Every structure is written in C-alpha cells, then in structure tokens.
Amino acid sequence: MTRVIVKPGICGFNAIIDIDTIDREKLSFKIKSDCKTVTAFGESLSEISKWDIFKPKAESGLFIKLSEHPLHPSCPVPVGIVKAVEVEAGLAIARDVSICFEIIGNRKG
Template sequence: MAKVEIFGGICGFNTVVSATAEQRRMVELKVESECPNWQKVQGQLKVDAYKELFGKLHESEVYRLSSPFIPHPACLVPAGIMKAIEVAAGLALPRDGFIRVIG
C-alpha cells in the first residue's frame, strides 16, 4: 500500500491518496480531500498501473476523470495520485518529492 499526502499550497487544501495494488498491476485508489472540487472526484477508483504510468498523459484515467471537476491545471493532486499508483505497483520507491516556489 502507498499513502500520499498532498498539500495544495496557496489554496490551503489537503488531500490524502491511498493506493493498494492487486498483483502489482491493478491499483485501487481512495482519494480524500478538503478541496470541494476534489470531493466531486473522491472515492474508489481502480486503474491499470501500466496503462496509467506508461501511456500518454492525456489518455490517463486519472486525468480524464478529474479534468471536468478540477479548474486549476497546476493542481498538484493528479501528480500525487500518479506517484501513489507508481509506488503501490512497485514501480518506484516511496520517496518524497516536492515543488518549491521561489518568487
């Protein structure tokens, strides 16, 4: 299982993604968010890790399902969801990544 905590930045909303892999390929996601937009998306979602991670970004199930509800293209949550999928499927080590804004 992988758990990813995403701190949205200036919006102030936090999101937690839990990902569990069945046989390392099919990943079940649970998204819990303080963001009213992500609350429309949150819940259970099952994706094929290989299709998500090795396909084209615009064909990703995560981006396809969230795009009608998420008005901010710079939102960090989709990237956090993809990272949770990657770790749960055993395709990446569980290491922190971050964005630092200087300006």
C-alpha cells in the same frame, strides 16, 4: 498500501491519497480532501491499472476522469496520484517531492 499526503499550499485543501494493490494489474484508489473538486474526482474513480499512468492522456482513465473534474492548473494532486501509483506498483521508490519558492529582488505587481 501507499499513502501520499499532498499539501498544495495557498488553497489549504490538503489531500490524502491511498493506493492499494488489488492484483498484479489493478490498484484501488481513494482520496480524501476538503476540496470539492478533488473529492468529486476521487469518488469517480475507484480502481486504476498500474499501467494507466503511462498511457497518452487522451487514453488514460485517470486523465480522462481528471478532465471531467478540472482542477486548478497548478494543483499538485494529480502528481501525487501518479507518484503513489508508481510506488504501490513497484515502479518507483517512495521519495518526497517539493516545490520551493525563492523571491529574488523586487517583484512588480
């Protein structure tokens, strides 16, 4: 099983994504979060094909379900899902991902 913990920042709604192998093609999918939208999305999808993440978004079961449960545009949970699927399917190596801010000079606004 592959577990990814997403710490999205300012909203404070962490997500735990568990992806486990069912067979050569299918993966089970579970998500836990205090975010109601992320939770509703997770409940709508229990299995995913390991190849689904490579399909055009209009044909991908994952992204179709995400469009039915619109998250904030900068929510990193979808990226966490894709990375977890890649690792569990043996298509990528598990490595942490980060977004780091540097504020240079004076910000207006």
